[in-house]
Amino acid sequence: MLPVTDTVSIPWSELRFIACRSSGPGGQHVNTTDTRVTLLFDVENSPSLTELQKVAVKGKLKRRMDKRGVLQVTSQKFRSQKTNKDSAVERFVELMQWALAPVIPRRETRTPMSAKRRRLDRKKRTADRKRDRKLPDFSGEY
Numbered sequence: 001m002l003p004v005t006d007t008v009s010i011p012w013s014e015l016r017f018i019a020c021r022s023s024g025p026g027g028q029h030v031n032t033t034d035t036r037v038t039l040l041f042d043v044e045n046s047p048s049l050t051e052l053q054k055v056a057v058k059g060k061l062k063r064r065m066d067k068r069g070v071l072q073v074t075s076q077k078f079r080s081q082k083t084n085k086d087s088a089v090e091r092f093v094e095l096m097q098w099a100l101a102p103v104i105p106r107r108e109t110r111t112p113m114s115a116k117r118r119r120l121d122r123k124k125r126t127a128d129r130k131r132d133r134k135l136p137d138f139s140g141e142y
Helices: 027-031 051-060 081-100 113-133
Strands: 015-020 036-042 070-075
Touching (some): 036 081, 070 081
Antiparallel strands (some): 015 036
């Protein structure tokens, strides 16, 4: 079992790994070995997640999922397949923890008096500046 949060653990059997050719450092070695690792997790059909958790994951990680509801995490930072696999699993856990974190509703607060005062002072300065730019009225009496 892969522990994600205190309440959620995902069995290793639900994770699939695909290895393919990687770009980046490695010279000729890169052209012959499959070092890039893609972790696949089927969110839609996972028995480890509740429906509410699935909705949360789909909402926050929809850019990393395909149309079938499969989450993809790719790693190709390192030159070895094992290190990239570990990196992909680590990134997957971080993403799932972020997606499953409860949303704290924003508490509404009043606008502080100092902010109101600053806004009004700024408006007054702008009005004074514009008033000073005007030509004086010479049509009046002396």
